[in-house]
Amino acid sequence: MDDFESLKIAAGVIxxxxxxxxxxxxxxxxxxxxxxxxxxxxxxxxVTLYLAxxxxxxxxxxxxxxxxxxxxxxxxxxxxxxGEAEEDHRYQAIRRNNPGFWWRSLYIxxxxxxxxxxxxxxxxxxxxxxxxxxxxxxxxxxxxxALSGLLIETLADIQLTSFRKNPDNKGQVLNSGLWxxxxxxxxxxxxxxxxxxxxxSLTITFKALFVIxxxxxxxxxIIKISGADLLEKxxxxxxxxxxxxxxxxxxFIPKLF
Numbered sequence: 660m661d662d663f664e665s666l667k668i669a670a671g672v673i674x675x676x677x678x679x680x681x682x683x684x685x686x687x688x689x690x691x692x693x694x695x696x697x698x699x700x701x702x703x704x705x706v707t708l709y710l711a712x713x714x715x716x717x718x719x720x721x722x723x724x725x726x727x728x729x730x731x732x733x734x735x736x737x738x739x740x741x742g743e744a745e746e747d748h749r750y751q752a753i754r755r756n757n758p759g760f761w762w763r764s765l766y767i768x769x770x771x772x773x774x775x776x777x778x779x780x781x782x783x784x785x786x787x788x789x790x791x792x793x794x795x796x797x798x799x800x801x802x803x804x805a806l807s808g809l810l811i812e813t814l815a816d817i818q819l820t821s822f823r824k825n826p827d828n829k830g831q832v833l834n835s836g837l838w839x840x841x842x843x844x845x846x847x848x849x850x851x852x853x854x855x856x857x858x859x860s861l862t863i864t865f866k867a868l869f870v871i872x873x874x875x876x877x878x879x880x881i882i883k884i885s886g887a888d889l890l891e892k893x894x895x896x897x898x899x900x901x902x903x904x905x906x907x908x909x910x911f912i913p914k915l916f
Contacts, residue, residue: 660712665788668711669704670777676700677773681765690768691747695737700776702729708787715791717798717863724805725783728852731809735816779877781870786860798862805855811837812848832904840913843887847911850878882911
């Protein structure tokens, strides 16, 4: 399978999935459901490409890592969404500012997220488009980086969920565990995972070097657009102790010493 065919298959998977979820969102009157399918989509791309072009040990390692990340994030976000009484406030704001949102959401929300998914998944698409590759010595440290990112974000989300479940913590700031060394350990783990996947792809084919912008884009999005910056603006307003927490704790990369 050549690169172009891999790109087309991935685009097709995203189009089918996002179109279907958009239809469901119209019935529910809630586009927040898209967030969980942002997670599931990467796994769907990896599995589809692997089945279309069965790879060697290296491609198997990459596919397993992406599927684990995909299921972890997708299920986490789906469970969180199912427990919410209303649509996420971010989407409510977009809905208010866009007349005819029911159809505009197809490209404002679902189309945009689908495009970003396709771009960020480029290392996966390239790594799974080539002939079967055996695992070499370099893939193991690369895979370890990705796995470390997955474990960090998983533990961070477990700690945050546990903190939020305790009614005594309402209005308080989580500053223990991983959250004592980074204000956003879940986002850091996410970024680390995708840099690891890019490195895994690079051990499969040097063509991955040309898509280094993919993990860079993911990092930019979770820091500047939909993640850290946006969250901190809200936290400063809603959590009286958050500015003190900001002064004591690294923003993104964990403080190790």
